Amino acid sequence: MKTVLITGASRGIGAACAEAFAAKGYFTVINYNRSEERALSLSEKIKAAGGKCIAVQADVADRESVGRLVSLCRYHGGGIDVLINNAGIDFYGTFEQTDPAVWDKIIQTNLTGVYNVTYAALEEIKNSPCGRIINVSSVWGTYGASCEVAYSASKAAVAGFTKALAREIGPSGVTVNCIAPGFIQTEMNARFDEGAVRDVIYRTPLSRPGSPYDVANAALFLSSEEASFVTGQVLGVDGGFI
Ligand code: NAD
Numbered sequence: 470m471k472t473v474l475i476t477g478a479s480r481g482i483g484a485a486c487a488e489a490f491a492a493k494g495y496f497t498v499i500n501y502n503r504s505e506e507r508a509l510s511l512s513e514k515i516k517a518a519g520g521k522c523i524a525v526q527a528d529v530a531d532r533e534s535v536g537r538l539v540s541l542c543r544y545h546g547g548g549i550d551v552l553i554n555n556a557g558i559d560f561y562g563t564f565e566q567t568d569p570a571v572w573d574k575i576i577q578t579n580l581t582g583v584y585n586v587t588y589a590a591l592e593e594i595k596n597s598p599c600g601r602i603i604n605v606s607s608v609w610g611t612y613g614a615s616c617e618v619a620y621s622a623s624k625a626a627v628a629g630f631t632k633a634l635a636r637e638i639g640p641s642g643v644t645v646n647c648i649a650p651g652f653i654q655t656e657m658n659a660r661f662d663e664g665a666v667r668d669v670i671y672r673t674p675l676s677r678p679g680s681p682y683d684v685a686n687a688a689l690f691l692s693s694e695e696a697s698f699v700t701g702q703v704l705g706v707d708g709g710f711i
Contacts, residue, residue, distance in 0.1 A: 470494065470495070470496050470521070470547075471494075471495050471496070471550040471551065471597075471599070472495065472496045472497075472498065472542060472546030472547060472548060472549055472550050472551070473486075473490045473495045473496070473497050473498065473549075473550065473551040473552075473553065473692070474498040474500065474538070474539075474542050474546075474549050474551070474552050474553070474586075474590065475487050475490070475497065475498065475499060475500060475553040475555055476500045476527075476529050476553065476554055476555050476556035476582070476586055477500065477501070477502070477529070477555045477556025477557065478499040478500055478501065478508070478511070478555065479499065479501035479504040479507040479508040479511060479524075480504065480507055480655070480656060481653075481655035481656060481657060481681055482555055482605065482650065482653060482655060482681045482684045482685070483499075483500075483553070483555040483556070484499075484507075484511050484681065485680075485681030485682045485684065485685040486553055486555065486681075486684070486685045486688050487499050487511060487515065487522065488511075488514070488515060488518075488520075488685070489682065489685035489686065489688070489689055490551070490685075490688075490689065490692075491515040491518070491520030491521070491522055492518065492520060493689060494520075495550075495551070496521045496522065496545070496546045496547075497515065497520065497521070497522035497523075498522070498523055498525055498538075498541070498542050498545070498546060498549075499511055499512055499515075499522055499523065499524040499525070500524075500525055500526075500527055500529075500538055500556070501524060501525075501526060502526065502527070502528045502529070502556070505524075505526065508524035508526075509524055511524070512524045523541070523545050523546075525537075525538050525541050525542075529554075529556045529578060529582030529583075529585055529586055530577040530578050530581060530582050530585065531585075532585050532589070535585045535586050535589050536589055538586070538589075539586075539589040539590050539593065542590070542593065543593060548593045548596055548597060549590050549593040549594050549597065549600075550594070550597040550599055550600060550601065550692075551594075551600075551601045551602075551603065551692045552586065552587065552590050552594055552601070552602050552603070553603045553605070553688055554582070554583040554586055554587065554602070554603070554604045554605060554627075555605045556578065556582055557578060557579045557582075557605065557623075557624075557657075558574070558575060558578050558579065559575070559617060559620045559657060560574075560575055560617065560619055560620060561616055561617060561660065562616060563616055564618045567618055567619050571619060572619050575619040575620055575623050576619065576622075576623055578623075579620070579623035579624065579627065580623045580626045580627060580630070583604055583627055583630060584630070587602060587634070591638075594643055595638070595641050595643055597643075598642075599642075599694070599697070600641070600642065600643035600644070601643065601644050601645075601646075601691060601692045602631075602634070602643065602644070602645040602646070603646055603647070603648060603688050603691050603692065604627050604628075604630065604631050604645070604646070604647045604648070605627075605647075605648055605650065605684070606624045606625075606627045606628045606631070606647045606648065606649045606703060607620070607621075607624040607649055607650060608649050608650065608651045608705065608707045608710050608711050609621040609624055610622075610623075610624030610625035610626075610627065610628050610649060611625070611628070611649060611703070611711055612710075612711060624649075627647060628647050628649070628703050631645050631646060631647040631701065631703065632647075632701045632703075635700040635701030635702075636701060639700060639701075644691070644696070644697065644699060644700035645700055645701065646691045646696075646699060646700060646701070646702045646703075646704060647702065647703040647704065648684055648687050648688060648691070648703075648704050648706055649703050649704065649705045649706070649707065649711070650679060650683075650684050650706050650707060651669075651673060651679055651705070651706065651707025651708050651710040651711075652666075652669045652670070652673060652678045652679060652707075652708075652710070653678065653679040653680065653681060653683070653684060653706075654678045654679065654680060654681070655681055658678075666678070669710075672710060673707070673708040673709060673710050674708060674709030674710070675708035675709055676708075677708065678708075679706060679707070679708060683706050684706050687704055687706045691704065
């Protein structure tokens, strides 16, 4: 049985990935930071559907807790075959409102968090016969979002991280790819009013918001044997937005 570690998996895109991978027979490690109740309820749901999983608390920005997370993957899952670096936060405000504390928090979670988990998990992933790293970036990392400078910068950096690491560890057989979602209906976007949502949908050729399962399906593809020659890519799951 293969093991997948999904960061920030108690809700949204991470939770959809957890359900999708568990349904495909993966032992699924549901990482959460603060939302214990939701992580446990997702874990119960997966188990009730016949899946195997555990929920593990860790703040991706905290190296010590990430170390514990990876040890538990080894102990309960026998290693890590697929890592999905999904945990992320955003900040909506002008650049002038992006004070150093906000900047540091975004970068530590969205970029250093990807580094922390990948660094701690890499040996396990290299030991897998089909190791995969999937980082969740964003269309805003390519396009640039007004009033989301720190978020856009962190997500662009994740794409650069992905491409560089893919080149470096390609010879080990591990693939490293990025998914760049467009507008996906999750709680992260709950703050947008109706007009803003209408505007982004208008600019999306498929004329609808994405579902977290659209992203989960792309992650399943990148984890599959069929994608074994795909690495260093940024796969847009954005309804044609870019
Ligand atoms: P979400 O807010 O519902 O989920 C984010 C998850 O990350 C939450 O469960 C949160 O608790 C977790 N998290 C945050 N900080 C963490 C930390 N320090 N340690 C561990 N977990 C942490 O949002 P979502 O839309 O499901 O976002 C998932 C990913 O997709 C994020 O990286 C986000 O930037 C990216 N993304 C989302 C959209 C979108 O439109 N929703 C678009 C592009 C990219």
